[in-house]
Amino acid sequence: MSPCQEHVLRSGPGKFKQWVIGRLRAALPAIFALLRAVWPIAKIGKTHLVSLHDDVREVMLTDCAFEVPYGTKLKVLMEGQTVFVGMRDSPGYRSQLDRLQSLARKGDMERLAAAAQERAEEIVSAAEGELEVVDTLFRTVTFDVLEEYFGVTPPREGDMRVWSTRMFEYQFLASDKSLKDEILQLAPSLLRHIEDIIQGRLANGDDSEDDYLGRALAKQRENAQDWDDLFIRTMLSALMIGGPPQPPMVLPQAIEQLLRRPGALATAHEAATKGDEELVFGHIFEALRFDPISPILPRKATRDYIIAEGTRRAHKVSKGDTVVVAIQSAMSDPRRIPAPKEFIPTRQHWEYMHFGLGLHECFGRHINRAIFPAICMPLLRRKNLRRAEGPGGHLSFKGLFPAELKVRFDR
Numbered sequence: 001m002s003p004c005q006e007h008v009l010r011s012g013p014g015k016f017k018q019w020v021i022g023r024l025r026a027a028l029p030a031i032f033a034l035l036r037a038v039w040p041i042a043k044i045g046k047t048h049l050v051s052l053h054d055d056v057r058e059v060m061l062t063d064c065a066f067e068v069p070y071g072t073k074l075k076v077l078m079e080g081q082t083v084f085v086g087m088r089d090s091p092g093y094r095s096q097l098d099r100l101q102s103l104a105r106k107g108d109m110e111r112l113a114a115a116a117q118e119r120a121e122e123i124v125s126a127a128e129g130e131l132e133v134v135d136t137l138f139r140t141v142t143f144d145v146l147e148e149y150f151g152v153t154p155p156r157e158g159d160m161r162v163w164s165t166r167m168f169e170y171q172f173l174a175s176d177k178s179l180k181d182e183i184l185q186l187a188p189s190l191l192r193h194i195e196d197i198i199q200g201r202l203a204n205g206d207d208s209e210d211d212y213l214g215r216a217l218a219k220q221r222e223n224a225q226d227w228d229d230l231f232i233r234t235m236l237s238a239l240m241i242g243g244p245p246q247p248p249m250v251l252p253q254a255i256e257q258l259l260r261r262p263g264a265l266a267t268a269h270e271a272a273t274k275g276d277e278e279l280v281f282g283h284i285f286e287a288l289r290f291d292p293i294s295p296i297l298p299r300k301a302t303r304d305y306i307i308a309e310g311t312r313r314a315h316k317v318s319k320g321d322t323v324v325v326a327i328q329s330a331m332s333d334p335r336r337i338p339a340p341k342e343f344i345p346t347r348q349h350w351e352y353m354h355f356g357l358g359l360h361e362c363f364g365r366h367i368n369r370a371i372f373p374a375i376c377m378p379l380l381r382r383k384n385l386r387r388a389e390g391p392g393g394h395l396s397f398k399g400l401f402p403a404e405l406k407v408r409f410d411r
Contacts, residue, residue: 007159007162008135008139008159008161008162008165009165009398009399009401009403010166010169010178010179010398010399011398012397012398012399012401012403013399018397018398018399021397021399021400022397025291025295028295028328029290029328029332032051032326032328032329032332033329033332035049035051035326035329036051036052036329036333040052040055040313041055041307041308041313041315043315046318046320046321046322047321047322047323047324048307048315048317048321048322048323048324049296049324049326050307050323050324050325050326051326051329051330051333052308052313052329052330052333052335053330053331053333053335053336053337054308054335054336055307055308055313056325056326056327056329056330056353057330057353057357058307058308059299059307059323059325060297060299060325060353060356060357060358061357061358062305062358063088063089063358063359063360064089064302064303065301065302065303065305066299066300066301066302066305066323067088067299067300067302068085068086068298068299068300068360069086069298069299069300069322070085070086070171070172071086071087072086073086073170073171073175074086074171074238076170076183076187077167077170077171077183077187077237077241078187078191078234078237078238079187079188079191081230081234083096083234083235083238084096084097084100084363085238085242085360085363088302088359089359093359095226096235097363099219099226099227099231099235100235100363102219103212103215103216103219104366105209105215108149109366109367109369109370110370112145112149112367112370112371112374113277113370113371113373113374114374115145115148115149116141116142116145116370116371116374116375117374117375117377117378119140119141119144119145120137120141120374120375120376120377120378120379121378123136123137123140123141123378124137124378124379124382125378128411129408129409129410129411130388130406130407130408131379131406131407131408131409132392132404132405132406133251133252133255133379133405133406133407134248134252134395134402134403134404134405135248135404137375137379138247138248138251138252138375139161139244139247139248141247141371141375142244142246142247142248142371142375143160143161143164143244145371146240146243146244146367147160147240147244148211149211149212149367150211150212150213150236150239150240150243151197151201151210151211151212151213151214151236152193152194152197152213152236152239152240153197155189155193158186158189158193160240160244161244162186163186163189163190163240164190164240164241164243164244164245165245165248165401166179166182166183166186167183167186167187167190167241168241168242168245168246169245169399169401170183171241171242172294173399173400174399190237190240190241191233191237194233194236194237194240195229195233197213198213198217198229198232198233199229201213201214201217202217207220207221212236212239213232213236216232216235216236217232220232239364242363242364243364243367246293246364246368247368247371247372247375248402249293249401249402250288250293250354250368250372251284251372251375251376252395252402252405253287253288253291253292253293253395253402254283254284254287254288254372254376255287255376255379255395255405255407256291256394256395256405257287257288257290257291258283258287258380259385259386259387259407261287261343263343264283264286264287264343264345265385267279267283267345268280268283268345268380269380269381269382269383269385271283271380272376272377272378272380272381273381275377277373277374277377278373279345279346280373280376280377280380281369281372281373282345282346282347283345283380284372284373284376285345285347285352285354286343286344286345286347287343288354289328289331289332289351289352289354290343292327292328292331292354293354294327295326295327295328295329296324296325296326296327296328297324297325297327297356298322298323298324298325299322299323299324299325300320300321300322300323301317301318301319301320301321301322301323302319303319304316304317304318304319305317307323327353327354327356330353331351331352331353336351337351338351355368379407379409382409382410383409383410384408384409384410385407385408385409386407386408386409387406387407387408388406388407388408389408390406392404392405392406393405393406393407393408
């Protein structure tokens with residue numbers, strides 16, 4: 001593992017605990033299959049685990065009854081400011097989302113894909129037939145292209161990869177004391193850094209529309225009330241926390257799954273060689289169906305509600321209860337997913353839930369849709385792509401984060 005990679009990720013649990021996490025992760029398909037068969041909506045105390053495809057969709061699409069639990073942590077990260085990612089449906093939520101979406105431009109995704117593929121090709125071409133992909137390829141390309149796209153330059157002191165990854169972990173995955181202590185230092189550093197970038201751009205009169213920040217500053221000239229510095233800072237911070245850490249978590253798992261399936265790897269290689277980014281993306285998404293970034297997602301009940309009402313499995317959830325939707329289980333439910341054990345890279349989009357559903361479907365889904373295949377294609381089109389020898393040739397984790405995966409290929 002490279003020193004760079006060790007620096008970005010926390011030290012993680014001990015070897016035994018990491019082994020237990022790995023075994024549990026590997027056992028999830030069997031556990032979910034059992035739950036779907038005998039206990040489709042499991043209840044332990046005030047927590048309800050939903051495993052059937054129809055019921056998972058129902059919970060995720062019933063935003064008026066089930067909210068995301070991220071709001072409190074986001075306020076810590078944003079010094080008290082609210083962000084649509086953690087908000088319930090409201091005029092404020094709609095206003096934030098509409099303003100942020102208005103910064104997108106036609107051609108952005110093509111531009112992002114081209115930049116990501118060019119940068120990935122540079123890295124793969126420079127490798128001597130062996131490459132560590134988690135940090136050297138996926139994390140490097142993602143941060144390079146998204147920092148430029150959002151207009152957030154790297155800090156002179158500190159490391160944006162560390163800041164974003166730690167804060168992503170705090171927001172979505174963990175809240176232990178050690179991480180909380182780090183967040184209290186890192187979150188203000190990110191906010192001050194972005195404030196400095198905004199002030200520097202304003203001082204230079206730089207509101208060119210080549211990036212998100214420039215577009216936001218151009219809108220500020222037209223409507224200072226809706227686009228004040230605080231709003232721009234908060235939104236850019238949210239984008240940097242929620243965006244760049246995702247591909248280095250997701251894409252190593254996809255490559256690992258392809259390496260386990262020689263037939264799927266061969267068709268992915270053929271698609272990449274032909275430049276068929278749609279089919280390459282299909283291979284990535286199908287691979288992730290077997291090992292998604294988030295096998296489960298939490299929701300909090302905002303009122304009493306009956307899941308699957310009118311069926312034999314009708315199940316009451318009380319206001320304040322936690323509902324855990326098992327999206328990995330839903331994407332393997334044979335009641336709705338054809339041939340769930342087979343690798344089919346041409347599935348219909350509704351068969352996947354990687355980006356979530358409903359009010360809080362991932363804001364960055366279009367960005368991920370553009371850059372996932374772009375980053376992977378230069379690697380997948382190499383001949384005889386295979387695992388490197390030794391332990392590094394199998395995907396390892398630190399906690400829930402992919403840590404290292406080395407591959408070899410013919411030059």
